[in-house]
Amino acid sequence: MEFEAVIGLEIHAELSTKSKIFCGCTTEFGGEVNTHCCPVCLGLPGALPVLNKAVVDYAIKAGIALNCNINKETYMARKNYFYPDAPKNYQITQHETPLCSEGFVEVETEEGLKKIRIERIHIEEDAGKALHEGDASFIDFNRSGVPLIEIVTRPDMRSPQEARMFFEKLRSILLYTEVSDCKMQEGSLRCDANVSIRPKGSKEFGVKTEIKNMNSFKALEKALEFEIERQINAVRNGERIVQETRRWDESKGQTIVMRSKEEAHDYRYFPEPDMVYLVVDDNWIEDIKSNMPELPDQKRKRYIENYNLPEYDAEIITASKELAAFFEEAVANGGNPKSISNWIMGEVLRTLNDREMEITDVKFKPADLVKLIELVEKGTISNTIAKKVFADMFETGKQPEKIVEEKGLVQISDEGAIRDIVNKVLDENPQSIEDFKNGKTKAMGFLVGQIMKASKGKANPQLVNKLLDEEIRKR
Amino acid sequence: MHFKYAHEIKDLLIKKEVSAEEVVKSSIERIKEVDGKIDAFLEVFEEDAIENAKSVDKKIANGEEVGALAGIPMAIKDNICLKNQKTTCASKILENFTSPYDATVVRKLKESDAIIIGRLNMDEFAMGSSTENSSIKKTKNPYDLERVPGGSSGGSAASVAAGEVYFSLGSDTGGSIRQPASLCGVVGFKPTYGRVSRYGLVAFASSLDQIGPFTRDVEDCALVLNTICGKDNLDSTSANVDVEDFTTYLNKDIKGIRVGLPKEYFGEGIDEGVKREVEKAVEALKLLGAEVKEISLPMSKYSLPVYYILSSSEASSNLARFDGIRYGYRADEFEDLVDLYVKSRSIGFGSEVKRRIMLGTYALSSGYYDAYYKKALKVKRLIIEEFKRAFEEVDLIVSPTSPSVAFKFGEKADDPLKMYLSDVCTVPVNIAGLPAVSMPVGLSEGLPVGLQIIGNYFQEGKILSLASSIEKIVNFNARPLI
Ligand SMILES: [Zn+2]
Numbered sequence: 038m039e040f041e042a043v044i045g046l047e048i049h050a051e052l053s054t055k056s057k058i059f060c061g062c063t064t065e066f067g068g069e070v071n072t073h074c075c076p077v078c079l080g081l082p083g084a085l086p087v088l089n090k091a092v093v094d095y096a097i098k099a100g101i102a103l104n105c106n107i108n109k110e111t112y113m114a115r116k117n118y119f120y121p122d123a124p125k126n127y128q129i130t131q132h133e134t135p136l137c138s139e140g141f142v143e144v145e146t147e148e149g150l151k152k153i154r155i156e157r158i159h160i161e162e163d164a165g166k167a168l169h170e171g172d173a174s175f176i177d178f179n180r181s182g183v184p185l186i187e188i189v190t191r192p193d194m195r196s197p198q199e200a201r202m203f204f205e206k207l208r209s210i211l212l213y214t215e216v217s218d219c220k221m222q223e224g225s226l227r228c229d230a231n232v233s234i235r236p237k238g239s240k241e242f243g244v245k246t247e248i249k250n251m252n253s254f255k256a257l258e259k260a261l262e263f264e265i266e267r268q269i270n271a272v273r274n275g276e277r278i279v280q281e282t283r284r285w286d287e288s289k290g291q292t293i294v295m296r297s298k299e300e301a302h303d304y305r306y307f308p309e310p311d312m313v314y315l316v317v318d319d320n321w322i323e324d325i326k327s328n329m330p331e332l333p334d335q336k337r338k339r340y341i342e343n344y345n346l347p348e349y350d351a352e353i354i355t356a357s358k359e360l361a362a363f364f365e366e367a368v369a370n371g372g373n374p375k376s377i378s379n380w381i382m383g384e385v386l387r388t389l390n391d392r393e394m395e396i397t398d399v400k401f402k403p404a405d406l407v408k409l410i411e412l413v414e415k416g417t418i419s420n421t422i423a424k425k426v427f428a429d430m431f432e433t434g435k436q437p438e439k440i441v442e443e444k445g446l447v448q449i450s451d452e453g454a455i456r457d458i459v460n461k462v463l464d465e466n467p468q469s470i471e472d473f474k475n476g477k478t479k480a481m482g483f484l485v486g487q488i489m490k491a492s493k494g495k496a497n498p499q500l501v502n503k504l505l506d507e508e509i510r511k512r
Numbered sequence: 513m514h515f516k517y518a519h520e521i522k523d524l525l526i527k528k529e530v531s532a533e534e535v536v537k538s539s540i541e542r543i544k545e546v547d548g549k550i551d552a553f554l555e556v557f558e559e560d561a562i563e564n565a566k567s568v569d570k571k572i573a574n575g576e577e578v579g580a581l582a583g584i585p586m587a588i589k590d591n592i593c594l595k596n597q598k599t600t601c602a603s604k605i606l607e608n609f610t611s612p613y614d615a616t617v618v619r620k621l622k623e624s625d626a627i628i629i630g631r632l633n634m635d636e637f638a639m640g641s642s643t644e645n646s647s648i649k650k651t652k653n654p655y656d657l658e659r660v661p662g663g664s665s666g667g668s669a670a671s672v673a674a675g676e677v678y679f680s681l682g683s684d685t686g687g688s689i690r691q692p693a694s695l696c697g698v699v700g701f702k703p704t705y706g707r708v709s710r711y712g713l714v715a716f717a718s719s720l721d722q723i724g725p726f727t728r729d730v731e732d733c734a735l736v737l738n739t740i741c742g743k744d745n746l747d748s749t750s751a752n753v754d755v756e757d758f759t760t761y762l763n764k765d766i767k768g769i770r771v772g773l774p775k776e777y778f779g780e781g782i783d784e785g786v787k788r789e790v791e792k793a794v795e796a797l798k799l800l801g802a803e804v805k806e807i808s809l810p811m812s813k814y815s816l817p818v819y820y821i822l823s824s825s826e827a828s829s830n831l832a833r834f835d836g837i838r839y840g841y842r843a844d845e846f847e848d849l850v851d852l853y854v855k856s857r858s859i860g861f862g863s864e865v866k867r868r869i870m871l872g873t874y875a876l877s878s879g880y881y882d883a884y885y886k887k888a889l890k891v892k893r894l895i896i897e898e899f900k901r902a903f904e905e906v907d908l909i910v911s912p913t914s915p916s917v918a919f920k921f922g923e924k925a926d927d928p929l930k931m932y933l934s935d936v937c938t939v940p941v942n943i944a945g946l947p948a949v950s951m952p953v954g955l956s957e958g959l960p961v962g963l964q965i966i967g968n969y970f971q972e973g974k975i976l977s978l979a980s981s982i983e984k985i986v987n988f989n990a991r992p993l994i
Contacts (some may be wrong), residue, residue, distance in 0.1 A: 076613050080833050082606065082714040083593045083615060087748045117829050117876070119853055126832035307885060310718035310826050312748050418725035 040272070042265045043191035043245075044200045048207060049185050051225035052095040058162045058184035059086030061131070063092055066223050069167070070177040070243065078182035080124030085311050092184040093136070093315065096160045097325050099216045100137030102332055103155050103207075104202040109317050111136050113160075113309040114297050118302050122165040122176050130161035130187075132306040136315070142210070143334055145204045145352050148313040153203045156193035161185050165472070170414050186216070192231065192242070195472055197261035204228060205356065209333050213358045221252045224461045233278070243268075244278040245445055248292055260285035264292045337359055344374035350382055360396045363403050372407035377416070380406055382426050400434025409437040421494050422446050450497045452504065455488075458496065459508050462487045470512055474501070514675035515991060517734040519567045521678060525572065525583045532565035532572070536627050537618055539585035540921030543630070543676045546699045546994050549657055551649045552671040554590050554847045555598065556630040561585065564627050569800075569870050571625070579624030580739055585823040586621070588633040588681045589629030589668045591638055592723065593712040594618050595881030602646040602713050603636045605625040607840040615712020616725050616744045617681060624739045629677055632667030637831065638683055638716040640664045641684070641691060641934035644925050645864045647719060653696060654992035655959055659918040661933075662692030665726070669696035672726045679727045681737050683713055685720045687913075687938025688818050688949035690724075694913035694962025697952040697990060699727045699979070701737065702938075704970050705945030715830040717823035718749075718941040730951065730980040733759035737972060753970050760974035762980040767801030769978065772906035777937050783916045785956025789959045793953040794962050796985040797910070797978075807906060809896040814891050815940040821875050821888040822943075827865075828872030836860065850952035867928065897943045908978055911937050913950035913962035937964060945974045950978050952988040960990065 057064055076084035100107050113130035138157035160292060163183040168175045188207065194200045208226060211217045216235040219226040228251045231245035251257040263285075268278055283292040306392035331339075333355045355361045360381070367377045386404070391395060409430065413423045416440055429440045441447060450453060462484060463470060472480040488501050513521075513534070519946035524530040540558055547553050568583040581845020582821035586595065591601045593611035593798045595618070600606045614622070621628060641650045643666025651666040653659040656676040661670040665682025672680050680688045684702035701724045708723045715721060725736035744750040773794065778787060798804050836842045841872025861869070872976035875884035903911060914934060924931040941948045946969060950962040963982065967975040 070726070079613070082599065082601075082609065082839070083591075083611070083712040085614075085747050087746060115829050117832060119832065119835060119850075121837060121849065124833065124838075126835055129830050255824065303878050305829070305878070305881075307825060307829070307876055309882070440560070457543075461751050 040234045040265075041195055042197070042239045043192045043235060043242060043262070044194035044197075045234045046188075046194070046200060046204065046263060047229040047231070048188045048204070049227045050099075050188065050219065051209055051408060051458060052092060052184040052186060053089045053215055053218055054089060054095060054184055056089055056091070057182035058089050058092050058160070059182055062182065064183050066225075068179055069298045070175070070179060074181070074382055078124070079178055081182075084412060086129060086309075088315065089184065089311060092160055093317065094325060095184070095216050096136050096158060096186050097317065097322060098159050098214050100140065100213065101151055101212050101326055101329060102141040102214045102216070102324075103137070103142060103158065103188070104141030105137035105155060107137055107317060108134060110134075111315050111504065113312050113315065113316075114306050115309050117305040120164065120413065121174065122181075124165060124178060124181055128162060128164065129312075131159035135159035136317075144199065144206050146199055146202065151193075151199070153193045153199075156191050158186050158188050161187060166305060170480070176397060192233075197265065199256045200261055201258045202384070204257055204296055205254055206333070209356050209358070213328075213330055220234070224252065226337060227252055229299045230257065230259060232264050234265060234272065244280055246280065246292075249284045249295065256285055256287060259273065259290065260292055286351070305463045319498065321395075325344065333358075333361075336440045340374075344368070344378070346374065346378050353386075354381060356377065356455040357396065357408050363396050367403035367407050370404040370407045372410055376410045377406065380427075382411060384424060386429055388428070389446060399431065401430045401436075405430055405436055406489050411427045412437055412441060416448055416450065416497065417441065418446055418448050419498055421489075422448070425494075446495060448497050449492055449495045450500060453502050455492070455496050455505050458488055458491050459501070459504050462491055463512065470509060473509060484509075513538050515795045516678075517729050518581070518727065519735060522582070522735075523585055528572065531626065532568040533562060534756055535583055535980035536561050536565040536585050536629065536696040537540045537593065539629055541676055542674075543826040546674050547676060549994060550651065550654055550670050550674050550676075551651045552632055552661075552667040552676060553587065554602065554631045554648060554667070555601070555676050555706070557597070558573060559630065561627050561629045561788045568625050568627070578625070580735065581621065582625035583627060584631045584679070585627045585677050585757070586681070587630045587632050587668070587677045588618065588628060589634050589665050589683055590934050591634060591714040592618060592718075593681055593714070594628065594631070594679060597631065599631075599714065600648075601637045602634045602648050603834075603840070603861065603865070604647045605834045605836070605839065605841045605856070606714075609839040611712075612711065616709035616746060617740045618712060620739050620742075626739070630662075632665075632682075634667055634682075634911045635664035635688075636865050637683055637714070637827070638688055638721075638862050639827070639868055641687070642919070642921075643667065643692070644698075644921065644926065644973075645862055647862050650921065652661060653918045653959075655697065655993050657994075659920050659959070660695065660916070661917065662831035664692075664847065665700075666692050667859065668726050669693050669698055669700065672696070672728060674697045675993055677723055678948075681723055681740070682726055682733055683689050683716070683721055683723050684938075684940050685716050685722075685823060687935040689718070689724045689726065689733050690913050690938045690964060691934055691950060692964065693950040694736040694952070695918040697960030697962075697988070697992075699730055699733045699739070699949065699951045700728075701733050701972075702738065702941065702947060703724055703741060703752065703972055704947040705942075706749050707947065707970065707972065709742070710742050711744055711745040711746040711750075718830065719826060720819070720823055723944070728984050730976060731759065731762055734762060734976050734978075737976075739973075751970070756973060758973055758976055760766060761977040763984075765801075766797075766978055766981045768803060769908065770803045770805070770906040771797055771803060771978070772807035772902060772909045774812065774902075774909060774911060775811055776812050781915050781933060781936065782912055783894055783956065786912050786914070786916060786961050789954030789961035790910075790958055790963050791988055793982055794910060796982060800981055800985065802978075805904055805906065805968075807909070809902060809940070811891070811895045812940045815895060815943050816936060817878055818888045818895065818943055819939045820871065820932070820937075822892065824868040824872035824886050825875045826872065826877065828869045831861075831865070831869060834860065854954045866926070894942045895940060899940075907968075907974060908971075909966040911964045911966070913937060913964040915957050917959035917961060941966055945962040945969070947975060949975050949979050951983060952990070953982065953986045954988065955990055959987075
């Protein structure tokens with residue numbers, strides 16, 4: 038029997054606000070332990086939470102970007118549980134009334150564009166962080182009260198790859214809107230997954246397990262692959278899947294049980310009585326809407342329509358806000374969009390990947406890339422030379438004309454000079470001439486290579502081909 | 513000097529007939545003299561208080577402007593945070609908590625140059641109606657040391673009644689200001705919910721708690737309200753309503769004012785003596801030209817169950833932070849984290865607090881939430897609507913504050929349900945979030961009887977107006993013999 042996976046994600050994103058959700062303390066990462074704290078975020082007796090308006094702004098922005106309804110009258114709720122890093126032993130979150138609901142994200146999958154539905158986005162506070170030293174445990178409350186949004190999807194993903202693509206797309210949207218800095222290594226973007234399997238084509242849901250805290254795209258994909266495989270094997274062996282919470286162990290490459298359903302908490306949610314209702318009016322929403330940046334999907338469509346880029350190129354370039362900005366600045370500098378895209382998709386991304394760098398790390402300017410392309414199109418340098426110049430630009434940040442000039446890389450288009458090189462190469466390779474005349478076309482390629490080598494790559498390739506053809510016939 | 517009013521002391525200070533230092537020292541003397549019998553104070557800040565009094569005197573001598581309560585000794589209930597002082601809520605579990613910050617009301621009192629002279633005893637975490645639930649000591653009623661002062665702000669009421677301080681602050685969740693004020697023969701005011709910031713008040717039930725003053729007369733009450741009321745950006749439930757000068761409402765003609773007597777508040781369970789004194793006050797109102805009529809508030813009878821569900825639910829959550837890790841008491845021996853929580857809380861909390869935490873935990877649990885918590889919220893809404901309708905008919909509502917005068921220690925302590933009935937007249941007001949005062953109107957068997965005046969939202973002025981008229985007519989001038 039063939040199985041399919043049913044995957045839903047719960048993603049926590051730390052908002053980019055300067056201050057915490059219920060007090061004025063800074064949200065800055067790091068800092069000496071327990072220095073970014075006050076009575077409110079320490080949950081001291083008598084302290085009261087006051088909702089930071091900026092948190093609501095950011096959450097609404099995320100809601101709009103993810104095509105959600107913004108719920109105009111909502112309230113904060115308490116989620117009660119005892120945990121050492123929760124200063125009040127309850128978390129202030131939203132329960133029955135999330136701020137945003139019923140949205141979606143479009144993901145370009147192998148089977149085409151797919152809508153992954155968003156069930157809800159709610160705002161909540163982060164907890165502190167436990168530190169262990171030998172037998173003792175300490176808590177750092179610097180993170181306590183850092184604002185988060187939790188984005189919950191419908192179980193619409195059918196494979197680990199789809200889940201990963203969704204997560205990447207979501208991250209890109211959050212980065213575009215500047216709702217979150219999405220630094221996974223600092224925990225500002227975290228992902229949990231609910232996963233079950235069912236016979237392919239079935240409409241019913243299987244028993245799901247929850248995998249906690251995957252903090253990279255790779256971890257998400259790998260954990261899901263493992264868990265789906267585990268569930269399929271279990272079912273094939275006649276075992277029952279039990280509802281439980283598991284965590285991804287990177288080093289073992291396995292998901293491991295954390296707790297079973299029997300240990301699940303009764304969170305005793307109820308409306309937070311220390312706060313008034315959160316009322317959002319149309320003006321508030323309109324104000325945020327009118328300040329929304331262009332989102333990846335809109336950009337992608339525009340690139341395809343206005344610049345004639347292939348869908349694939351458009352998707353990749355718009356996935357990163359910075360990459361898209363680089364592309365657009367290059368276009369604004371008069372470059373041909375398709376040529377720029379070719380360069381970005383080719384040399385630029387390849388070099389960045391090789392060096393594990395981001396586009397924001399490059400030393401040269403988008404205008405320099407345009408210049409480089411112009412040098413090729415004008416015939417000043419060949420494509421091969423251009424790649425060398427690019428490598429130099431990447432390394433030093435120098436302008437391409439300078440590199441070409443300093444290294445004397447200008448293309449040789451002088452017929453006489455090239456003809457001399459051609460004849461010299463032909464003189465040195467009588468066997469190749471023989472082979473060519475015996476119908477071995479390969480020999481031609483070898484000779485072209487030798488000529489380019491002799492000219493240090495500077496000979497105009499069209500002229501080389503033409504003159505070689507002429508001279509070889511003369512012999 | 514001990515039984516003068518705060519406004520009289522204020523006049524004497526301004527006229528320089530007495531110094532703040534003298535006033536404070538006399539208060540401290542009085543505390544030393546009587547508090548051994550009453551046990552209202554948990555701590556007296558003798559040195560600080562004298563220091564602060566001296567600086568007020570200096571200001572007065574230099575002709576500098578002083579605050580509205582300058583030089584007047586007062587004390588606060590031990591659930592209101594005072595910077596660098598302990599705030600224990602009379603609980604073992606908070607015994608070592610020193611607050612690093614001032615409650616907003618404390619900040620305002622300091623700005624008005626009042627002299628905070630000490631912390632006052634209370635029922636643990638403000639849960640109780642007799643101050644017998646304090647984990648530290650029992651406060652006695654100054655009128656009869658064998659009787660309770662009421663609760664949970666028993667210390668606050670007794671300290672004012674005994675002439676130890678000129679006013680005090682308490683908190684009222686279900687009647688915890690008005691009921692002890694009634695039992696101790698002083699004025700106790702619970703403002704509209706949101707009128708006074710709760711920032712720095714250790715929460716019992718967030719949606720019901722309200723800080724308010726105990727004073728010896730209505731004028732003092734208006735003075736203190738002037739200082740402590742007002743919007744606070746640190747409390748999102750605090751109301752953005754202008755604070756008028758409440759003293760302007762005093763001594764006004766109340767002719768034609770419509771006063772409602774809810775028949776349900778005069779029925780079964782009200783002591784004859786209490787009823788008699790309250791009815792005398794009502795007769796006096798009629799003489800002053802008030803239009804008195806009987807009204808009906810049938811939903812009020814559901815107030816007690818609604819109160820116990822909502823307040824216990826919130827308390828179970830509010831008190832979760834006292835887990836034995838931070839603040840005060842921590843169990844010495846434990847197996848693991850959960851065991852540490854369980855042992856510390858089992859020993860650190862008293863039985864009434866534990867009873868309510870369990871009740872609240874039960875009411876909020878997933879199987880019972882709809883049946884209890886949600887239903888209580890619905891009934892709360894009905895109670896609010898009923899009051900709103902009543903206030904279309906009348907301007908103010910008058911009733912007894914407590915169904916009985918001060919009772920003896922232990923009399924109700926073993927029967928929680930009987931004890932809970934002490935708050936039967938006051939609880940509906942908290943459910944609806946309305947303002948109300950209790951003022952002494954007479955004695956029954958030598959013990960004070962309190963009258964409750966309930967007003968519509970933010971109508972504190974109207975309440976004070978009626979209260980000051982009644983005060984003049986009934987001329988309650990009893991003093992405890994202590
Ligand atoms: Zn803080």
